[in-house]
Amino acid sequence: MSRAETDEAAEAEVWAGGGAGARAGAVRAPNPLWRLGLVRSEIGTVFRRWRTLALLAVLAAVPVLVGIAVKIQTDDGGSSGGGAGGPAFIAQVTNNGLFLVFTSLAATLPFFLPMAIGVVAGDAIAGEAGSGTLRYLLVAPAGRTRLLLAKYATVITFCLAATLVVAVSALAVGALLFPLGDVTLISGTTVSFADGLLRAGAIAVVVAASLVGVAAVGLFISTLTNSGIAAMAATVGLLITIQILDQIPQLHAVQPYLFPHYWLSFADLLRDPVYWDELLKNLGLQALYAAVFGSAAWARFTTRDITV
Amino acid sequence: MPRIRPTHEADGADGAEGPRTGRRKAVRYGVPVAVAGVAAATIGLVPALASSGDPDLPQITAQDLIAKVAASDTQQLSGSVKVSTDLGLPSLPSGMSFGGSGSGNGGKGGGGSDASPQSKLTELAAGTHTLRVAADGPDKQRLSIEEKAAEYSLIHNGDQLWGYDSASNSAYHATVPKDVGNGGHGKGSDAAKGLQNASPQELAKQALAAVDGSTSVSVDGTAKVAGRDAYQLSVKPKQSGSTIESVRIAVDAKNGVPLKVTVNAKSGGKPVVDAGFTKVDFGKPAASTFDFSPPKGAKVTEAKDAKADAERKGGSDLFTGKGKGDGNGIGAGQAEDWAKSFGGGAKGDSEVNVTGQGWASIAEISMPKGSTPGKSGETGKTGKGSGDDASGLMDSFGTKVSGKFGSGHVFSTRLVNALLTDDGKLYVGAVDKDALVNAANNAK
Known part of the structure; x- marks a missing residue:
């Protein structure tokens, strides 16, 4: 057997x-x-694409830009922007380069990261169909369910990789431009740098997990069409629409069920003691989106006619 | 091994049946629908199930319950508090006071970058906030306001009082005498009060302090708050004219700690204030909770500097206007305002003339001619603006009224109304417009 x-x-x-x-x-x-x-070969295929590498390069450039901007601003004699406007934690970056990790993740999570995920997830099935390779994949007796799982695992791997690229790039830039040292949590407690680094790692994992929902939505959209571009555009468009809906105060009744609603809750890991409520809500919501749209993608993909 | 065949149509997991693809399709599409349905049912039903079934508790009279609250000597607790306020104000800029008696931060510019407790606690006056509180005896308290990716912490430990605002990385420091809790009117207890005043415990005590002949108190069923059994105490003003319909207080059945306070307005709608524990633990918090040292690179403001600053900016009324006379009344002003709004302004201040009784009492404040109306707090937006600028603004903010007393403007919120007469008198109370006009007429 x-x-x-x-x-x-x-x-x-x-x-x-x-x-x-x-x-x-x-x-x-x-x-x-x-x-x-199958998963390994899929991952290899995705990460060898120039498109993927370009996306990761853009993500890696964001912390560099933020770091240089903060450096230039503070070198001019002005104190650190005062915290008004700008992404979260930016006021702390000059004191501790590790905060550049948190700032960069807060800056990329609303748009850059999910956009990259949308491109990869939207392309997963529809791109294969569009370029005519999907039926060859299906000729192999691996089964559609397993192929879909492999595709989803690949997208999740990309979520983690993209987040880590941002975090590592931010850590490198932060270490180069700013001092490192004991970390002041947002509750005012000071912890050792090692503890801070640990929390940064946990935050990167939580941010990656926050993208699981949008990855499932992207994969589902990808099973609906044969055009990779259409699937990517639809995923990114949906993402922007939902981000806007999440900002409209009149819609507060539905907002807790929108997948980006608790994204910034990763900052709760920097409280002392950690405030778990919203973190758990976020992870639960992502799991729900993954279950609903993952099974919808499965239902669609395993029953549809593959003609191209 | 059913899979050894070209899987042209689908995965072979249940590939035994052949042509009935339509039905299989329906079944498969049923899976996501079922998942979504189960999730929706869980989201909808679990809170309903959790909140249903009010606990069965032995009968208790209102007097006994109040006595229980008063006798409650719980000193140690930690937990999360959710505070929702809807005063019917236009969205408040930070650092603006809603309170009645002429204090407020109107004269202070740029309250946002200031880590002093006054400016931060006023932010609680609008919207929904999550607080985390911890207390260990009268000497150690901690209050954190959870913001999006930021936090404001106020830590009182012995004679040290620290405020830390992570968004701007700035800290505030004040020294308070050690004998907190004994004096009652010592500076320290004011500070402690400022620290605690947002907790349901303090709010409830303030409200109960106002209980007298003008109030009807009853026990109105039971409830479950933060997983604990509680009695519902309903406090209603007997007098007409008050803007408050009722104050409901959930009191822990075991130790008499108030767990939730809800203030309902006469005008109906959402509660004006809804503050309650969402999680509470009566164990001793870790000692490290109350340790604080200013982080490296943080801008530290000393209380004395802050005072001088405030005076220079003409905000000295913040410290003297309350009649407390101590320059370091950190947060006390706010605490008083807060308490007043709850207690219907029952307590008078030495420099303020109070007419009426209980819930319907009205504070009458004489304002120096030509002083900025902005200091009233009700019109805090005018800030340091001169009187001329302010009059135009006042027309847009308030309603013009006239009576025997002359004419003036009424500024309304859902809870507190204020009448500012043209000759510079301010009448404030948790009463409706007519009561204010009457008070002004009678004062003439």
Whole structure:
């Protein structure tokens, strides 16, 4: 049994990623992780695209821009902007470079990060269909459900990678331009730099998890169409629309159910003691979106006719 | 191994049936619908189930319940408090006071970058805020206002009082005498009051302090607040003319700590003030909760500097106008305002003439001729503006009224109304417009 399935996985891999066939030998050995073959080839395909690398480069540039802007402003003698306007935590950046991580994540989370996710998620199925490779993927007996799961896992991996790119770039820029040291939490408590770094890591994971919902929505939209561009545009357009709806005070009754509503709650990890209410609400909401739109994508993808 | 076949149509997991794709499609689309339905039902039903079923508690008389509150000696608690206020004001700029008796930060510009407690606590006067409170005896309290990606903390520990605003990375420091809690009117207790006044506990005590012949008090059922069984105490003014319909206080059945306070306005609608614990723990908070040292790089304002600053800007009424006479009455002004709004202005100040009784009492304040109406707090937007500028603004903010006393402007909120006469007298109270005009007429 496992023999046959291993063959399927290997075969799927050959079909899935252009150069992945070379690695098929490694997967051929009976291995409990054989299921990951498809995922690995998908991840490889996505991260080898120039488009993906360009997206990550743009994300990595954001902390550089923010860091340089703050540096120039404070070198002119002006004190740190006073906190009025600008992304959260920006007033603290001059005292501690680690805050550039939080500032950059707060600055990219509303738009840049989800936009990048929307591009990758929207392209996942529709892009394959558009370029005519989807039916070859399906000729391999890997099964549609497994292909969809592999695609979703890839998008989630990209969420994490994109967040980490922003965080690591911000940490590097922060360390270069500003002093590092003990971290003052927003409750006024001071913790060691190691503790601060730990919290920064936790925040990066929470931010990545905050994008799980929009990834599921993007994947669902991607199963609806054969045009990759249409799916990306629809996902990003939906994202902007929902962000706007989240700002209209008259709609406060529905806002707690919009996926970006609790995004900024990652800052609650910087309170002492940590304020869990909104963090948990955020994670629960993302899980709900993932369940609803993930199963909708599954329903659509496993029942539709693939003609191209 | 059903999967060893070209999966042309679908995943082979349930691939046994052949042509009935239409039905299978419907079943599959049912999955997301079911997930969404279950989620919606959970969101809708769980709070309903949790809040239904008021706890069964032994009967208690209103007197016993009030005595229980008064006797409550709970010193240690920590928890989250949700405060919603809807005073019917236009959206307040930060640093503006809503309170009645002529204090307020009208004379102080740029309150936003100031970490002093006065400017921050006034922000609670509008909108919904989440606070976290912790207390360990009379010497140690902490209050944090949770903002979006920022926090304002007020920490009182022994003779130290610190305020820290993370959004602007600025701190405020004041020293208070150690004998807090004994004096009752010492500076420190004012500070402590300022610190605590947003907690349901203090609010309820203020409201109960105003209980006298003009008030009807009854026990009105039970409720569950923050997971604890509580009695509902309903306090209603007997007099007509008050803008307050009722004050409802949920009192913990076990230890008599007020857990929730709701103030309803006569005009109906949402409660004017709704402050209650969403989570509460009567254990001893960790000692480190009350430690604070100013973070590196934070701009620290000392209380004395702040005072000089305020006086220079003509805001000295903040400190002297209350008749307390102590320059360091941190937050006390606010506490008094706050308490007054609740207690219907029952307590008088030495420099303020109070007419009427109980809930319907009206404070009469003589303002120096030509002083800025902005200091009244009701028109705080005018700030330092001169009288000339202000009169135009007043027309747009208030309604013009006239009577035997002459003419003036009435500024209305859902709770507090104020009448500023043209000859510079201010009448303020939690009463309706007619009562204010009557008071002005009678004063003539």
